[in-house]
Amino acid sequence: MxxxxxxxxxxxxxxxxxxxxxxxxxxxxxxxxxxxxxxxxxxxxxxxxxxxxxxxxxxxxxxxxxxxxxxxxxxxxxxxxxxRFLPADALGRQRVRTLSCAIAMEIHAVCNTGVINHVLEITGGGEEVRVGWMKKFIGDGLAAVEALLDNPATGTFCHGQAPTMADFCLVPQVYNAERWGVDIADLSRVRRIAETCRALPAFQAARPETVKPA
Amino acid sequence: MxxxxxxxxxxxxxxxxxxxxxxxxxxxxxxxxxxxxxxxxxxxxxxxxxxxxxxxxxxxxxxxxxxxxxxxxxxxxxxxxxxRFLPADALGRQRVRTLSCAIAMEIHAVCNTGVINHVLEITGGGEEVRVGWMKKFIGDGLAAVEALLDNPATGTFCHGQAPTMADFCLVPQVYNAERWGVDIADLSRVRRIAETCRALPAFQAARPETVKPA
Incomplete structure (x- = not known):
């Protein structure tokens, strides 16, 4: 092999x-x-x-x-x-998967290139339609994630004191929010956790800017 | 408790x-x-x-x-x-989760009520826009699932000889395909597996028609 x-x-x-x-x-x-x-x-x-x-x-x-x-x-x-990308207990894993799905399904899948291209096709719209779509679904979706994070199980990271799969989903979505100019100023937990993650070497090395082709 | x-x-x-x-x-x-x-x-x-x-x-x-x-x-x-909703081996679990996500993310999340309502709002369209959207994303999505099922690990069910989470995702999506008139005649694995599942008592009891309010 x-x-x-x-x-x-x-x-x-x-x-x-x-x-x-x-x-x-x-x-x-x-x-x-x-x-x-x-x-x-x-x-x-x-x-x-x-x-x-x-x-x-x-x-x-x-x-x-x-x-x-x-x-x-x-x-x-x-x-x-x-x-240790998921917690050791079943309820903790359930919560990390819920947060991950809330980002990967309700935000990311809806904002995927194929979906957006189809929206542009049926609306005949241009960049303003794309940006409007991103702002709506990233904005609404991250606001729901902020509400999910209003929970005693939230710690330094989305769940407890170490990064999990939920943080691996959150950071790229916050990157997208910034890319499309989504206002997340009020989402204090989302912003705090993304900031904490971004300071870690693994998150730094994975950044789009780090791996972007020359 | x-x-x-x-x-x-x-x-x-x-x-x-x-x-x-x-x-x-x-x-x-x-x-x-x-x-x-x-x-x-x-x-x-x-x-x-x-x-x-x-x-x-x-x-x-x-x-x-x-x-x-x-x-x-x-x-x-x-x-x-x-x-036993996921297989006992890590690669099997990976495959069942992949099939489940391919349905839950790339099809279902994109066809959710909130997304479709927003599409109708920005297009000013009506029922024909809704049906067109469903046909495109359910059709393309289930065709990709059919391709994922073209795999030696597919058995009587999506993965092996017993129903898993992947089958729990597939059957509701085939129900939606039929509801919206999506042509899935060529998707022989998808149709065969859905048919096999539907004959089982647990799937029967869970059907929308079984639980529909009077």
């Missing part, structure tokens, strides 16, 4: 960013291969062979090609003893 | 349908309380107190109120010894 780890990703994809944070947190060496979403490379047959959904990321590891960022992070957490 | 299990759901919500299948599979008695999505009850303060996202389902169990259907199903699978 070739034990090189290869991540097919795109520098600005939130789902890729989550998996990069996980890999960096584990200190696992990996090679990145860019799939250029703007050039439509995700729809090419060679990428569909890796990921039939035509999305990034895809992770080659342990002789398999894995897709879906949350399922990848759960797999890493289960198979690498040094990973 | 009050040990009654209460599910706040809506008869036609896919995410609620998934959790009903899980509860019925466990043979756990539970009381349903309807949150009428058409009347906007999900946005009322008393429901936001249960689920800050303003979505269904919410499940009261073990002295907690849990949200997010996949996180609830994982919790049930971890805490009820009779549940």
């Amino acid at each position: 070739n034990d090189e780890i290869v991540l097919f990703d795109y520098w600005r994809s939130s789902a890729s960013y989550r998996v990069r944070i996980a890999l960096e947190s584990l200190g696992l060496p990996y090679r990145r291969i860019s799939v250029d979403l703007l050039a439509g490379e995700q729809r090419a047959p060679e990428h569909r062979a890796r990921n039939p959904q035509g999305l990034v990321p895809a992770l080659m590891i342990d002789g398999q090609t894995l897709t879906q960022s949350l399922a990848i992070i759960e797999y890493l957490s289960e198979t690498r003893p040094q990973a | 009050n040990d009654e299990i209460v599910l706040f759901d809506y008869w036609r919500s896919s995410a609620s349908y998934r959790v009903r299948i899980a509860l019925e599979s466990l043979g756990l008695p539970y009381r349903r309380i309807s949150v009428d999505l058409l009347a906007g009850e999900q946005r009322a303060p008393e429901h936001r107190a249960r689920n800050p996202q303003g979505l269904v389902p919410a499940l009261m169990i073990d002295g907690q109120t849990l949200t997010q259907s996949l996180a609830i199903i994982e919790y049930l699978s971890e805490t009820r010894p009779q549940a």
